[in-house]
Amino acid sequence: MSQSHRLPAGGRIDRSRSLSFTFDGTRYSGHPGDTLASALIANGVHLVGRSFKYHRPRGILTAGSEEPNALIQLGLGNRTEPNIRATQIELYDGLTAASQNRFPSLEFDLGAVNDTLSPLIPAGFYYKTFMWPQRGWMTYERAIRRMAGLGRAPDGPDPDRYEYRHAHCDVLVAGGGAAGLAAALAAGRAGARVIIADEQAEMGGWLLSEGDTEISAKPAVDWVEKAVTELAGMENVTLLRRTTAFGYYDHNWLGLAERVTDHLGPYAADHLPRQRLWQVRAKQVVLATGAIERPLVFGQNDRPGIMLAASLRSYISRYGARPGKALVVFTNNDSGYRTALAAHHAGIGVAAIIDSRAEASGPLPQSARAAGLRIYEGHAIIATTGRLRVDSVRLGRLAASGDRIEGAGFGIPCDLVAMSGGWNPNVSLFSQSRGKLDFRAEDGVFVPGQSFQPLRSAGACNGVLSTADCLAEGFAAGAEAAREAGFANRKPAALKVTEPDCPAAAPFWLAPPEKPLARAKCFVDFQNDVTAADLKLAVREGFQSVEHVKRYTTTGMGTDQGRTSNVNALAIVSATLGMEMPAVGTTTFRPPYTPTSFGAIAGRNIGALFDPVRRTPIHEWHAAHGAKFENVGQWVRAWYYPKPGEDMHAAVNREVKAARTGVGILDASTLGKIMVKGPDAAEFLNRVYTNSWLKLGIGKARYGLMLGEDGMVRDDGVTVRLGEDRFLMSTTTGNAATVMTSLEDYLQTEWPELKVYLTSVTEQYATITINGPKSRELLAALTDDIDTGNEAFPHMSLREGTVAGVPARVIRISFTGELSFEINVRASQGKAVWEALIEAGAPFDITPYGTEAMHVLRAEKGFIIVGQETDGSMTPDDLGMGWAVSKVKPDFVGKRSLTRSDTVREGRKQLVGLLTEDPKEVLEEGAHVVQVALQQPPMAMLGHVTSSYYSPNLERSIALAVLKGGRALIGKTLSVPMPDKVIKVTVTEPVFFDPKGERANG
Amino acid sequence: MLTIPCPWCGERDVHEFRSGGEAHLKRESRTDNLSDAEWADFLFLRANPKGEHAERWYHVHGCRRWFNAVRNTHTDTILAVYKPGEAKSEVSQ
């Protein structure tokens, strides 16, 4: 509990309170204001993880969200979350964290043998080694995944709650540092609706870490507090802390992930969601996303204790921590000296400043000299030592060319190395917005160029470095954005800033290592273990595009998207190719900026709210009578109604028998129903169906096939003519909306001259089918105004009247081949009519049947189901339904395609029946059918089984299939190969029961 | 995520719409008069420009009406919207 590495004073932490936490089971303490990273450093812990490929010990590299190394498994049980950056985890009392990618422990990791073997694991190793034999990959992959991989996902469901928030604003400011705060102030003062989001717990960005910067003659943090107070007081400004603008999408639509209670851990109030996903549509965007310090690439630059220079300053100034006792700074620019001075003033020993430049003469180097710090100009680190923590650096004098060392190297003991290679503008969001990047050669950085959305970049992300420039650009950008959004204003006056001058750095891409490069371990991508040697190898092997090098070496492919590595990698690749950096390309940044939890993305759309559920008006009755349900699209339909002691097979057999011997009753309310009205309604149907509709009499029903223009069957159903200008169309259950959209399309865009109106009435009616030889008697018992006689009410006709005392449309149609009536009543009366039918049907032993029995009954008759027998590649003729296609109509949708060479060729798949040799054997739907079964694939496929059931009426199994040239195969014996056997089948006509169709007319 | 100005309803989120592909493909009223090549052209071949593209949209969760839009496929900017039957507006250049 000692916090041995806490500075005696300073930092934005609350020293009056202590928080206890554990890391890998060891208990430590920190203070409010700490991140897990700063608290670990304050306890002297640098070793926090093992690297992905070589399992090398890794420490905390940065103080921000760009952290590639310190990825932590946070929390326990179902709340555990992998790969969280320790630099972003705010400390709370009782926090439990663990390192990842090590076994059995961080200090002793068996996987580290990979490091010893690393010369054998070069770039592309996995591709090269595990390619052959192909089937071996299954085995290798499992082993590789166990060795590599990062954290673990929880086993159980996420217990937390997540929310969405949709918002509009005039100006969205991404980033709350100097530039972002200035932009928000300027836009907010103009009256614009402003949202400003920053990923950190506190607004202020780097100003929180720079103890030597003054704004208006006061510490910079005072200005931050004043700015935040002013913004918080504006009603038109929304301040979002702990909120990452993670995605920049089209038309200024941005995704923000707000971590509402993550920082509270178990102390979060119950009414708050854990995270909130903001979807913001902004008129104007100001990107103020700052810059990320560039690591230097040198030999063994990855040991714990080696960190970015400005991040070290942050740990000292912002968190009051002392990351080490003996510091070596390695820099190519003056800001490294700023870190050395900050460390010196905090009482940390500065062993050396190593500067790759031949001469360092700016004000900061002069101050360092005046403070008596040892400076090695024109030197570079060529190696480091230390097992679990750096314990010395070796350096040497750079030749004038900068690519080799002159003379012998020498060592300096240390326990801390700060490196600074300059600053990369953080252009991730700009790049996501499709903006083009420009290359600035003098300091080797990519800056925002042409943009394709209403946005502007301000501050460090735009390539400026000083606080004064950041503030000025922020004020200007905020004022311009507000003006563009319609808010006239004046740009705020410039503020006086005092800070040490830190000019941009001349690039220094690769320090020549002491060992040969291949063994020097000059890391570029820390998270994915990619070295300078790997990149050069990729180029030698012929990769030239940076996108290819990236994928081959995996540089920049980690959870950090290579935020600290991309530019260094690009520079090394282009130097190796002898090309300019922009000619080699840039990498494209993609959302999300930092990993975003699935919980936030899913929001409340989980469980029962995942997808709307549609229930029929009779649903309650089914549930009360023990029905098992199945989902058909969004509909929940009664599947079968088991009686006590019955399994599915027995229940379905009983239902199927009853529907052919007595009377069955089916809830068919889910059928799509579209009212087609207007003087041209018949002409319209004539164009969208394959058969003729103009002469259909009022009160008559007709079956129709609907095709796409490609000639393939898209839908089918029965449509009845209610009047001269009124038709009621039915569609398949799952297809109603698609059919409606397609019909509207034709009406509105192809045939606007037709006077026709479409109304979806699916949910307005309950549809009850009574089916079987006793159905007529049952109907007659419940109606006194419809003549149910066979002549008075023939097959394929409609009668309107009352059933069970309520108005009803009754259609005599059949999807089973039996005598059958479809009773349509108002949805609100559906359940009452159903109950009346059940009661009146008792003398006939009326049997409710579900979708499974319905399927068996229709398959016995060979009736197709669109989507089961069809898959978008079946013509009417393929289905044996050429009879449903008019030969005389001049045109209909899809007609022309029925004479395309492909639709008339021989060998198309055709619908047939299959009977298994063993009548008890029920084929699997989807099973392949072949002429001759071979010992193993590949085998020439004839087609597949589309429907397969046990038919209790035929007392054997039946199946429908689509086979190449199927009708010519009728009578032949074919094979269905299964994993454990081969099933012999005989090809038949697809109608198994009552082939003459006499029963429906009885 | 685009916003699309429906010519009847005004600017709405793309969630409310369904895309209907290339616009101004004229379906002949007697398709049987078309040669295989002409029919194939109508049925299968679509422009896929980088730049201006006239296309159909359906305001399925709104007024349920189809309309046309000219969109720059590179920048996703909607340059014009107009009703079915109206000529493709002269945009940009």
Ligand SMILES: [Zn+2]
């Ligand atoms: Zn609309």
